[in-house]
Amino acid sequence: MNGSLNNKNIILGVSGSIAAYKAPNIVRRLQDLGAEVRVILTKGGSQFITELSLQVTSKNKVYNNLWDKEAELSIRHIELAKWADTILIAPASANTIANLTLGKASDLLGSVILASNCPIFIASAMNQQMYTSNSVQANLKKLAKRQILIIAPESGWQACGDIGEGRLAKSSYIAQRVGNIFQNTKLSGKKVLITLGGTIEVIDPVRYLSNHSSGKMGSALADACIESGAQVTLVHGNINVTLNQKAQIISAMSAKEMYQSVMDNIAGQDIFIACAAVSDYSMKNIEKNKIKKTEQNDMATIRL
Ligand SMILES: Cc1cc2nc3c(=O)[nH]c(=O)nc-3n(C[C@H](O)[C@H](O)[C@H](O)COP(=O)(O)O)c2cc1C
Structure with missing residues (x-):
């Protein structure tokens, strides 16, 4: 436990990805770094992980309702937004990413995000085709421009059987990325x-x-x-x-x-x-026009 999240309040938003089963592990890794964690579970997220698992691991009530009568005098989304030192959405579904890009406040998570002024991280998880789709990539770019901190997914085997980019990053890596922003002095001024x-x-x-x-x-x-x-x-x-x-x-x-x-x-x-992969070779002469396919095409030679 390195304590980079000591005395820090983290809201973990869990949305509707198959990777939501990893959320209790993310809660644990954040706690290992010293964080107090409260979970907001979206309607989609609740299809993949139970409230009880997240309540037991976070040792806190799990929030899933914008229209929360138990909030009594306070307004739940404002109370949560003020409580958080940072918000992490992991896994972030394509739908939640789209809602975030549009600034939608139609559920508790969207309302808390809009009402907060703390750093926000998103760690996406979805099928590789969904992840590389123009819509998701465009949304991620827009969010990055708005200073939302993006934790990229990993490549590999996916639950659906595909191989590609879209697997949720490792829980310990996600927690470490969140911890890093509170330890931001090591390279300051460099x-x-x-x-x-x-x-x-x-x-x-x-x-x-x-x-x-x-x-x-x-x-x-x-x-x-x-x-x-x-x-x-x-x-x-x-x-x-x-x-x-x-x-x-x-x-x-x-x-x-x-x-x-x-x-x-x-x-x-x-x-x-x-760490760029710089070419060892370049063309001796760049051709001004497209090199034509010839009858002796297998004999074509380029000089590097
Ligand atoms: C079996 C199944 C697995 C799914 N896995 C993912 C996923 O990994 N990532 C994703 O973005 N959406 C996934 N979806 C779709 C979302 O659950 C759906 O878009 C949902 O509306 C998301 O709601 P939320 O963003 O409010 O949590 C999956 C749906 C099903 C039925």
Whole structure:
């Protein structure tokens, strides 16, 4: 127990994902760091996990009703919003993410979010096709722009049998990310420059050489540095990850452009982390026009 959440009040929002069965474990990991946890269970969430499991693990009443007559004189969503030092939604369903993006207050969780001014984390969990859909990705980008802290899901086997991105991040990692914002002095005043993603080397106007780098390692490093108080600059190539909008973000596609962007921004940095997958090769000459398919296509040669 490292105590990064000592005396901190956390609201855990549990929404309608199959991963809701992991919520009691998230409660435990937050408690390990010293937090007092109260759970808000959405209607969807209650299909996957019982109120009793969450009540027993959190040692608190579970809240699920906006129209709570037991709140007596106080208004429940305002009371909860004022109580929380931070709100974590884990798992966050596609529906809850959409509601959050629209600022909907149609249930207790949405109302508490709108009534609070504390940091908000969301850890999404859903089928890989749902997660990579344009709607979910667009919503996550909008939320990141509004300073909502995104805990990206992992890749792997899913409950539905698919393999891909969308598995809820590990409970201990989620708890640690929440704890980090209360320990944000380690890198305060420091400037960090990080390169991430794969570079793109143009062959002709329609083709390029690249690699499978997603930018996830650089993005996770950026999150950790920002949450520890650093001022972060990201120089990224081709990526498949939502970047923390608190960073200064610079796009640089080729290895040459990335080198130049780094050199332009390196002055005054305290730490430089080079985790981009930079191409070892670039074209000797970039073709101005699309290289035509010829009869001897298997003989085509490009010089690097
Ligand atoms: C068996 C089953 C599993 C589901 N798993 C997920 C999931 O992992 N992630 C997700 O975003 N939605 C999932 N859904 C859909 C949500 O439960 C549904 O959109 C619900 O309205 C979410 O409500 P809430 O966001 O208010 O909790 C699942 C639905 C069913 C029937």
